[in-house]
Amino acid sequence: MEWVVAEAKAVVIGAGPAGLRAAEALVRGGLRPVLIDEAERPGGQIYRQPPAGAARAAAQLYGFEAKKAVALHAILPRLADAIDYRPRTLVWNVFGNRLDTLGPEGQGGLAFERLIIASGAMDRVLPFPGWTLPGVFTLGGAQIALKAQGVAIGRRVALVGAGPLLPLVAHQYARAGATIAAVLDVTPLAAKVANAPGMTADAATFAKGLWYTLQNAIAGLTLRFGVRAIRAEGERRVVGLAWRDAAGRAHRVDCDAIGASFGLRSETQLADLAGCAFAFDAVTHQWIPQRDAAGRSSVPGVYLAGDGAGVGGADVAELQGERAALALMQDLRLPIDTGRATTLDRRLARQARFRRALEAAWPYPGHLVDAIADDEIICRCEGVTAATLRATARERDAQEMNRLKAFTRIGMGRCQGRVCGHAAAELLARTLGKDVAAVGRLRGNPPIKPIPVGGLP
Amino acid sequence: MTERLDVDVAIIGGGIAACAAAVALREANLTVAVLEKRLCGAGASGVNFGGVRQQGRHLAELPLARRARALWDDLNRILGEDVEFEASGHIKLARSEAGMAELERYAQDARGYGLELTLMGANAVRDALPWLGPRVVGASLAPEDGHANPRVVGPAYARLARHRGAIIREFSPVRRAVATGAGFETEADGVSVKSRWLVNAAGAGAGAVASWFGERAPVAPLTPNMLVTEPLPYFVSRSIGVVGGDIYLRQIHRGNVIFGGGHGWGDAERGLARPATDVSLGAMVRAVDIVPALKGAQVIRSWSGMDGQMPDHIPVIGASSTTARLIHAFGFSGHGFQLGPAIGLIIAELITAGASTSPIAPFAIARFKDWVDGGDAGQPVQMD
Numbered sequence: 001m002e003w004v005v006a007e008a009k010a011v012v013i014g015a016g017p018a019g020l021r022a023a024e025a026l027v028r029g030g031l032r033p034v035l036i037d038e039a040e041r042p043g044g045q046i047y048r049q050p051p052a053g054a055a056r057a058a059a060q061l062y063g064f065e066a067k068k069a070v071a072l073h074a075i076l077p078r079l080a081d082a083i084d085y086r087p088r089t090l091v092w093n094v095f096g097n098r099l100d101t102l103g104p105e106g107q108g109g110l111a112f113e114r115l116i117i118a119s120g121a122m123d124r125v126l127p128f129p130g131w132t133l134p135g136v137f138t139l140g141g142a143q144i145a146l147k148a149q150g151v152a153i154g155r156r157v158a159l160v161g162a163g164p165l166l167p168l169v170a171h172q173y174a175r176a177g178a179t180i181a182a183v184l185d186v187t188p189l190a191a192k193v194a195n196a197p198g199m200t201a202d203a204a205t206f207a208k209g210l211w212y213t214l215q216n217a218i219a220g221l222t223l224r225f226g227v228r229a230i231r232a233e234g235e236r237r238v239v240g241l242a243w244r245d246a247a248g249r250a251h252r253v254d255c256d257a258i259g260a261s262f263g264l265r266s267e268t269q270l271a272d273l274a275g276c277a278f279a280f281d282a283v284t285h286q287w288i289p290q291r292d293a294a295g296r297s298s299v300p301g302v303y304l305a306g307d308g309a310g311v312g313g314a315d316v317a318e319l320q321g322e323r324a325a326l327a328l329m330q331d332l333r334l335p336i337d338t339g340r341a342t343t344l345d346r347r348l349a350r351q352a353r354f355r356r357a358l359e360a361a362w363p364y365p366g367h368l369v370d371a372i373a374d375d376e377i378i379c380r381c382e383g384v385t386a387a388t389l390r391a392t393a394r395e396r397d398a399q400e401m402n403r404l405k406a407f408t409r410i411g412m413g414r415c416q417g418r419v420c421g422h423a424a425a426e427l428l429a430r431t432l433g434k435d436v437a438a439v440g441r442l443r444g445n446p447p448i449k450p451i452p453v454g455g456l457p
Numbered sequence: 458m459t460e461r462l463d464v465d466v467a468i469i470g471g472g473i474a475a476c477a478a479a480v481a482l483r484e485a486n487l488t489v490a491v492l493e494k495r496l497c498g499a500g501a502s503g504v505n506f507g508g509v510r511q512q513g514r515h516l517a518e519l520p521l522a523r524r525a526r527a528l529w530d531d532l533n534r535i536l537g538e539d540v541e542f543e544a545s546g547h548i549k550l551a552r553s554e555a556g557m558a559e560l561e562r563y564a565q566d567a568r569g570y571g572l573e574l575t576l577m578g579a580n581a582v583r584d585a586l587p588w589l590g591p592r593v594v595g596a597s598l599a600p601e602d603g604h605a606n607p608r609v610v611g612p613a614y615a616r617l618a619r620h621r622g623a624i625i626r627e628f629s630p631v632r633r634a635v636a637t638g639a640g641f642e643t644e645a646d647g648v649s650v651k652s653r654w655l656v657n658a659a660g661a662g663a664g665a666v667a668s669w670f671g672e673r674a675p676v677a678p679l680t681p682n683m684l685v686t687e688p689l690p691y692f693v694s695r696s697i698g699v700v701g702g703d704i705y706l707r708q709i710h711r712g713n714v715i716f717g718g719g720h721g722w723g724d725a726e727r728g729l730a731r732p733a734t735d736v737s738l739g740a741m742v743r744a745v746d747i748v749p750a751l752k753g754a755q756v757i758r759s760w761s762g763m764d765g766q767m768p769d770h771i772p773v774i775g776a777s778s779t780t781a782r783l784i785h786a787f788g789f790s791g792h793g794f795q796l797g798p799a800i801g802l803i804i805a806e807l808i809t810a811g812a813s814t815s816p817i818a819p820f821a822i823a824r825f826k827d828w829v830d831g832g833d834a835g836q837p838v839q840m841d
Contacts, residue, residue: 093734095722100734107738396538397616403496406503406608414687414757446732450687450755454745 007111008034008084010328011099013091013270014118016044017068017314018306018321020075022116025325027082029334034084034110035076036091036101042076044120045140046314048147049073061147063172064208068314093446094274097301102451114301114328117270118321119308123261124162125419126368127376127386130232135257139169142259152178154257158241160184160230162262162365164358167212167223169259174219181255182224183216184243186262186365189225198357201350205315228367232258262365264311265422271309272444274302280437281310283359285426287441293345295324296331303328316351319344369426378427379420381413386427393431400440404428414450417442460648462624464488466808467643467652469631469666471497474786474793475658476614476625477801483621485809490652491615491623492645494630494728498611500660501793504730504762505681506705506717507607508696509795510547511572512599513563515771517819518796519570524815525799526601532798536613540605541709547602548586548695550593550747556700557595564597574599588692590749604696604707607794614801631659634669636780654782654808661725661765663773663787670780673825674773679766679791680723680730684737686754688712693748704743714751716744721761730761766790768828774800774820776807784808785822 010026012019015037026033041049047069050056058066076085089103094115101108123138130136135154137145139161142153152173158181159170170183199206216223226246233240233252242252263284271289272278277298278287291297291304305324306317323344326336372378374387388408398404401411401424410424411417417424421442429436466482468475471493479489491497509529511522528535529542551557564574575598582589582596619625629645640653657666664676693708706716719736723729737759745752767773767788777783784807786800793800799815806813 095731095734098734109734396612403612407612412685412758414755416758445759445761446734446737447756447759450757452752453686453741453754453756454752 006109008113010034010114010116011036011110011112012116012118013099014044014120014306014308015039015042015076015085015087016118016120016306016317017046017072018118018308018317018324019044019116020072021318021321022118022305022325023083024075024079025322026328027079029325029329029336031329032082032084034086036086036089036099038088038090040088042087043069043073045144047072048144050148050150054150056150065314068318072318090449090451091270092448092451094270095446100446114303114332115274116295116303116305116321116324116328117274117308118306118317119267119270121264121266121307121311122418124263124265124422126262126365126423127372127378128230128232128260128368129373129376130234130238131260132377132380133232133234133238134236135234135238136232137257137259138261139165139259140261140264143169143172146172146176152176152257153259154238154255155179156181156255157257157259158182158184158253158255160186160227160241160258160260162186163264163362164209165264167209167216170216170221170223171212174216174221180219180221181253182241183221184227184230185223185225186227186230186368187225187362188246191363192225192361195357195361199354199361201357202354205313205354229371230260230368262368263362264307266308266311267418268308269416269418269444269448271297271302271304273446273448275299276302276304278441282437283364284311285364285422285436293348294327294341295320296327301331312351312355316348316355319348319351323348366426369423369430372423372427378423379410379413381415381420382409384408384410384420389424389427390431393428398428399432401425401428401442402440405442411442416448458647460626462490462648462650464490464624464650464652466490466654466656467492467641467650468656468658469634469643470500470658470660470663470787471611471615471625471627472500472502472658472660473498473611473614473797474800474804475656476611476618477798478656478658478786478804479618479623479625479801480614480621481802481805482808483618483623485805487808489618489623490650491618491625492629492631492643492648492650493625493627494662496612496627497615497625498608501762501764501789502611502797503608504683504760505607505764505791505794506683506715507604507707507794508547508602508705508792509542509605510599510602510696510698510792511795512547512567512574512597512602513549513698514792516566516570517771519567519572520816521796521799521803523571524802525796528798529605529795532610536610536617538609538613540610540613542603542605543710544601544603545707546598546600546695547698548596548598549698549700550582550589551595551700552592553594559700560595560597572599586695588748588750590745590747592746598695602696610794610797631666634666636670636783640782654784656804657783657785658787658804660787661763663765663785667785667822670777670783672777672779672822673828674785674788674822675768675825675828675830676765676788677768678723678725679764680721680761681717681764681791682719682721682732682736682740682759682761683715683717684732684740684756684759686714686751687757689714689754692750697747699747704740704747706744706748714754716740718743723761723763725763728763730763732759732761764789764791764793769824772820773822774803774817775822778821778823778826
């Protein structure tokens with residue numbers, strides 16, 4: 001079978017904060033990049049836009065970040081034909097210097113000379129009793145429902161998290177008119193207090209966090225820290241959420257929806273298929289594709305920007321996107337504004353200090369993994385329970401993740417381990433008494449997301 | 458800190474045949490060390506289609522396939538775990554009159570080996586399997602053939618071998634092996650083995666091992682290209698192949714359809730393999746051609762891996778032509794999965810009895826003694 005593979009000098013994957021700033025900088029440098037994005041409209045997850053015809057005020061959608069959102073959304077209309085923008089297009093494979101895409105016109109191939117991967121992040125999911133009940137969403141999912149569809153996930157919503165997304169979503173939901181039944185953080189308050197000085201490295205963001213927390217308090221929402229043993233209750237759908245506080249006392253609220261996820265994880269599949277070297281980050285318990293300060297990966301010609309190569313948040317993503325574009329042009333021996341590069345490097349260094357404090361303030365909630373009962377489903381695509389994973393690790397000599405997958409089918413379903421892989425690795429490591437880095441990571445294979453047989457249905 | 462072992466038999470490679478041989482050799486009370494470069498069963502044994510197929514094999518392979526097929530019925534009990542073997546039957550489809558004639562000829566030949574195939578005309582095929590596409594003009598059905606889960610069989614044999622007392626060393630690639638007067642010295646990463654016998658079951662790497670003993674064995678890398686759909690309602694009741702071998706397809710009861718055709722990308726030197734996009738998209742088109750209902754089904758994953766292929770597409774099995782007590786078993790050319798359990802027994806027989814009860818003369822390594830590189834090794838073969 002033959003089809004045309006087009007060629008491009010520079011390709012950017014992802015039209016979130018990193019990808020948009022990268023594309024913009026490439027155009028400024030005289031290139032005409034191809035910008036590929038899965039979504040209908042640019043903005044990424046954080047600045048996701050409602051579908052055309054359902055527009056709402058930016059201030060209402062993005063709060064404090066409205067200005068940034070508006071600025072990013074204005075980039076593509078301004079660039080117009082200076083860029084080859086391809087929305088609604090999935091990059092499902094990277095092999096050598098070639099991308100395989102699925103877009104409105106079907107399958108396509110695109111050869112690149114230079115590639116910036118700005119693939120973003122998704123919620124980190126950890127199973128807890130009742131997590132597969134209808135009515136349980138991730139925090140990111142809850143936010144998307146609000147931003148894109150203009151709906152809340154329920155009328156009476158309980159929110160659970162392990163990161164700065166939690167107070168933000170609580171604030172957004174309260175403003176949107178939802179009743180908030182509980183706002184629960186599974187990490188301890190003490191860690192936030194201890195790391196507050198470090199977080200002032202980015203004073204504005206720190207102040208915003210405080211403001212959200214304060215506003216939540218004014219709205220009567222108490223953010224509870226150090227929450228343990230959360231449990232979604234209900235038979236056919238969520239009717240309540242139970243938990244224990246740090247002192248071990250039992251609590252329960254009625255609710256018809258739960259938003260729960262535990263930090264973010266980078267979407268690393270494309271960097272993996274591109275052959276980028278990965279390293280294990282012990283603080284966030286994730287395998288992260290490595291990049292230098294300017295965004296160069298270990299593979300010549302492949303650059304990484306934004307949350308897809310270590311979560312840094314939207315502001316950092318914008319800086320990294322632009323910086324990676326400058327690096328790309330430097331490597332092409334095109335003239336760049338070196339002063340601008342220095343400025344970006346300085347800002348990124350400051351942000352890195354803030355990020356380290358932030359990560360320490362929301363430490364990895366390992367107690368949730370310790371509490372996973374044997375009958376809990378870990379991989380919902382394949383229906384694999386914790387008991388199966390533990391027994392396989394003990395009895396069938398599965399010492400690393402790909403063996404565990406081969407023996408149990410964990411990670412073989414539609415998500416390819418993006419949802420279940422993290423918890424499975426933690427369980428495997430605990431069962432074997434190993435460090436989680438020692439059990440490795442699932443090997444990537446295309447397609448990174450499902451593609452239809454025989455073109456579009 | 459090199460570990461030193463002294464055993465009766467050292468086996469290079471940890472695939473199904475190697476580990477099955479280790480089990481059989483332990484039953485004969487010989488001491489065994491298996492040296493596997495990565496994980497047992499993770500090479501060709503684990504990355505194939507999972508076909509348990511006799512039909513369509515080279516006639517010389519049929520006696521081995523018949524012997525292996527008898528073992529498959531009992532494999533769950535032997536291995537103590539479910540290898541998901543299902544005798545779904547294997548149906549080989551003809552898409553032209555010439556193809557049908559080929560099936561007819563093969564059915565006649567196979568009868569001489571005790572393999573009964575049922576030939577079906579276009580109407581009979583459509584009555585039996587109404588979900589097949591219109592291009593099918595006839596078929597040959599092997600009712601006893603079927604499929605199993607390739608990912609679990611090799612590791613299960615390795616586990617059994619270990620339980621029986623075989624020494625298994627994984628992540629121990631062999632760097633060198635030499636014949637000494639008394640036997641062999643084999644050097645792998647982290648372990649050095651003295652043995653009376655040596656078995657070369659090194660798959661894609663077996664040609665290099667053979668060359669250490671002055672033998673030609675032109676093993677070319679062979680990389681399957683496998684795709685898996687999301688679970689669909691179960692309807693593909695037979696394992697499917699075609700004359701020409703460019704597409705093969707099966708469905709497991711939990712719903713996923715597994716199909717392949719053509720070869721992926723491979724880097725034999727670094728042991729890397731990946732599915733190739735052109736091949737994957739081509740296989741999708743051909744899959745829809747024979748099973749139209751698959752159109753629009755979502756492919757959720759794919760895989761490749763590394764097997765060793767011989768120029769004549771049949772393996773090397775038997776004693777070395779240069780070195781006493783060296784046994785070869787490799788080059789299964791994309792269809793060794795079904796044979797594996799029997800190959801293990803044959804290796805053990807060659808060591809314990811000096812000869813196999815199965816006819817292995819066609820697989821002698823000496824057939825490549827005068828082989829010149831550049832011969833035709835790129836013919837499409839049916840892989841499973």
